[in-house]
Amino acid sequence: MRLDRFLSGQTAYSRKELTAMIRSGAVTVGGEVIRKPDTQIYPEQTTVTLRGRQIAYAAHHYYLLHKPAGVITASRDPKQKTVLDLLKPQDRLQGLFPSGRLDIDTEGLLLITDDGALSHQMLSPKHHVAKYYLVRLAEPFQPAYTDMFRAGMMLREGDSEEACQPAECRAVSEHLAVLELHEGKYHQVKRMFAAAGNHVENLLRVGIGTLRLPPDLASGSYLNIFNKDVYSALKNSDISEVCAFCAEYYSSYWIKEWK
Numbered sequence: 001m002r003l004d005r006f007l008s009g010q011t012a013y014s015r016k017e018l019t020a021m022i023r024s025g026a027v028t029v030g031g032e033v034i035r036k037p038d039t040q041i042y043p044e045q046t047t048v049t050l051r052g053r054q055i056a057y058a059a060h061h062y063y064l065l066h067k068p069a070g071v072i073t074a075s076r077d078p079k080q081k082t083v084l085d086l087l088k089p090q091d092r093l094q095g096l097f098p099s100g101r102l103d104i105d106t107e108g109l110l111l112i113t114d115d116g117a118l119s120h121q122m123l124s125p126k127h128h129v130a131k132y133y134l135v136r137l138a139e140p141f142q143p144a145y146t147d148m149f150r151a152g153m154m155l156r157e158g159d160s161e162e163a164c165q166p167a168e169c170r171a172v173s174e175h176l177a178v179l180e181l182h183e184g185k186y187h188q189v190k191r192m193f194a195a196a197g198n199h200v201e202n203l204l205r206v207g208i209g210t211l212r213l214p215p216d217l218a219s220g221s222y223l224n225i226f227n228k229d230v231y232s233a234l235k236n237s238d239i240s241e242v243c244a245f246c247a248e249y250y251s252s253y254w255i256k257e258w259k
């Protein structure tokens, strides 16, 4: 791999800035100053430093963000704040994008990555990776929702109707429920509960596969996580376990708004 390409994948500097830094002698490879940007290197076998700081190599990057409300799920936007704006400048690497979409008012677990294959695997309905949402309902949860959602809801889309895949839903308390989805239609959670005669007041994504929204991760903050942890999370989980997790850590998440 070319030295300038390696550095542009691991740092937030532009190619132009990196070329200038390499030419100025700010970069070493295996302890030697290298001034040619097109020098071939083997990133897994050699140590690269930039201005004295070692640059670790990762083929892809993964940030687990606790998305706050009021921020849009996009890479950039001329007017509104995006989830990528929440990253520290040094973490805004080229090629990062949010994997999947949460509505502006939806909060919770969102992965930001530059790994297109992972994102496809996570989002494609074919791979059945479960997404778990904690929902605060305007009206009390009805036991009938379980069978309605399990049978596959029909959602109106203009003049036509679209069928949802069977979904699991469980109550956590009178107004809180967990919904498990394996697909991501537009406003799906809100539309499913609206079709069932209720209204979603708040929505928090608490899990993807076995990955959970860490209870100690403040809204708007994020963690750098590893490839192996993300890939190993892409498997089925158990909604009962997610309900217990929500009951323990998130049952009073919106409590300030109820007062």
Ligand code: URA
Binding pocket: 101, 102, 103, 104, 106, 186, 187, 188, 189, 190, 191, 203
């Ligand atoms: N379903 C919704 O209605 N909104 C989201 O943000 C995610 C799923």
